[in-house]
Amino acid sequence: xxxxxxxxxxxxxxxxxxxxxxxxxxxxxxxxxxxxxxxxxxxxxxxxxxxxxxxxxxxxxxxxxxxxxxxxxxxxxxxxxxxxxxxxxxxxxxxxxxxxxxxxxxxxxxxxxxxxxxxxxxxxxxxxxxxxxxxxxxxxxxxxxxxxxxxxxxxxxxxxxxxxxxxxxxxxxxxxxxxxxxxxxxxxxxxxxxxxxxxxxxxxxxxxxxxxxxxxxxxxxxxxxxxxxxxxxxxxxxxxxxxxxxxxxxxxxxxxxxxxxxxxxxxxxxxxxxxxxxxxxxxxxxxxxxxxxxxxxxxxxxxxxxxxxxxxxxxxxxxxxxxxxxxxxxxxxxxxxxxxxxxxxxxxxxxxx
Numbered sequence: 269x270x271x272x273x274x275x276x277x278x279x280x281x282x283x284x285x286x287x288x289x290x291x292x293x294x295x296x297x298x299x300x301x302x303x304x305x306x307x308x309x310x311x312x313x314x315x316x317x318x319x320x321x322x323x324x325x326x327x328x329x330x331x332x333x334x335x336x337x338x339x340x341x342x343x344x345x346x347x348x349x350x351x352x353x354x355x356x357x358x359x360x361x362x363x364x365x366x367x368x369x370x371x372x373x374x375x376x377x378x379x380x381x382x383x384x385x386x387x388x389x390x391x392x393x394x395x396x397x398x399x400x401x402x403x404x405x406x407x408x409x410x411x412x413x414x415x416x417x418x419x420x421x422x423x424x425x426x427x428x429x430x431x432x433x434x435x436x437x438x439x440x441x442x443x444x445x446x447x448x449x450x451x452x453x454x455x456x457x458x459x460x461x462x463x464x465x466x467x468x469x470x471x472x473x474x475x476x477x478x479x480x481x482x483x484x485x486x487x488x489x490x491x492x493x494x495x496x497x498x499x500x501x502x503x504x505x506x507x508x509x510x511x512x513x514x515x516x517x518x519x520x521x522x523x524x525x526x527x528x529x530x531x532x533x534x535x536x537x538x539x540x541x542x543x544x545x546x547x548x549x550x551x552x553x554x555x556x557x558x559x560x561x562x563x564x565x566x567x568x569x570x571x572x573x574x575x576x577x578x579x580x581x582x583x584x585x586x587x588x589x590x591x592x593x594x595x596x597x598x599x600x601x602x603x604x605x606x607x608x609x610x611x612x613x614x615x616x617x618x619x620x621x
Contacts, residue, residue, distance in 0.1 A: 275621045279306030282613035286340050294608050308367045311621045315373040323364035331364045365420040371429035379419035383436050398448045413437035433502050440472035457505035475518045476576045490520040497555045508555030513542040519579030527552050531574040546570040550602045564605035577617035589615030
């Protein structure tokens with residue numbers, strides 16, 4: 269199969285790493301921001317750019333949004349933080365969970381904790397908080413998940429600059445049809461087993477949502493307990509758990525041919541791979557059926573944990589990393605796997621380009 273991935277951006281608990289492939293072999297550069305946790309990275313190639321964005325978080329300095337235009341040789345780290353909560357919110361930035369490109373060449377979005385979306389329309393020079401979400405009437409009833417109260421997923425529609433969809437832990441799925449001025453909650457069908465009403469309007473602990481690469485109205489969702497599909501633009505959801513050993517997990521991705529990949533974990537109490545076997549599950553029919561993929565992955569005493577942004581894809585290639593610092597990749601749509609690196613720090617995010 270033709271190799272499509274030339275670069276992997278890997279954020280870890282102790283810095284960022286840049287992997288590049290040449291003649292089939294991967295090189296590694298890093299750690300960048302050694303000692304800082306990196307939960308989000310993005311490569312922006314729009315308008316002729318080759319810019320790497322990264323979110324580096326320090327227990328001492330806080331969370332910073334930085335970029336490099338020379339493949340990580342140097343980083344633009346501003347004297348004042350780019351992402352700051354306005355004084356009237358009486359909040360301070362805890363973490364940056366997501367960096368996402370908008371529909372036009374100069375729009376960027378950041379998902380942050382406490383739950384907020386920041387936006388830039390000048391290629392990251394200036395940033396403002398999205399007031400529509402910040403002032404949402406549900407805010408006072410959102411509660412933090414295990415990782416805090418976070419906007420961890422942003423899906424922008426490249427064909428419609430006014431269409432935005434986000435996931436909040438714990439709040440669920442919200443979407444805007446007017447560029448973020450107003451936000452509607454769209455969790456119908458998604459369960460929150462820990463609440464008195466198991467199917468509430470909001471309050472679900474959604475772990476990740478992804479869009480089908482060609483069917484723009486089809487989305488997939490990994491919930492705290494539950495795997496779902498929507499065929500009406502992430503408005504209503506149906507369970508698609510047949511054949512899975514567990515409905516708990518974090519990461520989910522969809523490849524260009526429409527296949528969906530997830531890594532089920534044993535339970536929210538154990539949070540490691542089912543039966544101690546590292547298996548990634550693939551569906552080629554939009555979640556109607558799932559098949560385990562294990563060729564090249566350890567199947568004994570492999571008690572691994574895969575986080576929400578540690579599963580990524582490009583073309584028909586799939587990559588994922590574990591909290592034990594192992595980075596795996598498949599160049600044949602998941603049929604076989606290779607360990608690219610086995611001794612990184614805890615892996616938070618994997619982005620493939």
